[in-house]
């Protein structure tokens with residue numbers, strides 16, 4: 029069976045130098061992989077490279093395959109972005125209601141009747157562990173949610189697309205312990221269902237949530253990283 033994401037000797041460079049890589053790893057269906065390394069090692073840059081959303085001036089080399097399809101550098105498209113979804117470190121909550129936010133990605137990717145979209149958005153809120161807290165306030169402004177609830181709303185917005193791969197950039201770094209636990213419960217519930225790549229600075233969190241780990245050293249050397257099949 030194809031890996032959900034397969035990366036071979038992927039590196040990202042600016043005009044002047046290599047910022048990260050080369051790295052090689054696979055993400056498997058149903059498995060949660062930790063992406064670890066010191067600050068500046070390139071974790072966020074790798075996540076952006078996997079969805080072909082690098083800042084201008086940065087380019088990717090090496091092979092990226094998503095569900096068996098090779099994505100040439102600079103050729104990411106809407107299909108890729110529906111299959112692999114990045115949830116950034118800082119939750120981006122748009123103006124509008126909780127439901128509007130959960131529907132946001134779906135509205136842009138799928139042309140389906142409003143009712144079908146709504147059903148999927150509600151399922152995603154359930155999958156993100158937020159449903160019981162927002163079921164009676166779907167039409168309220170999303171801006172009123174707590175930080176932990178906002179993080180799970182962003183998770184729901186990503187899950188509504190039913191992605192094969194989910195890339196989570198330090199999803200709990202700004203949260204207190206109670207909110208962190210709730211977000212962790214939601215991530216743990218994805219095991220067996222999605223391929224998840226989780227950037228975390230917290231070894232205990234990686235231990236709790238991840239089946240395998242990819243370590244990025246500061247300016248990763250030529251040696252291949254862990255978790256290579």
Ligand SMILES: Nc1ncnc2c1ncn2[C@@H]1O[C@H](COP(=O)(O)OP(=O)(O)OP(=O)(O)O)[C@@H](O)[C@H]1O
Pocket residue numbers: 042047048065066067068069070071072073074083084085086
């Ligand atoms: N647009 C850019 N132009 C030039 N260099 C960049 C750009 N974006 C990131 N970098 C550099 O790439 C390296 C990796 O940055 P990145 O943010 O991916 O690290 P990180 O491992 O996610 O760090 P942290 O754990 O602190 O979030 C850093 O040296 C950073 O300065």
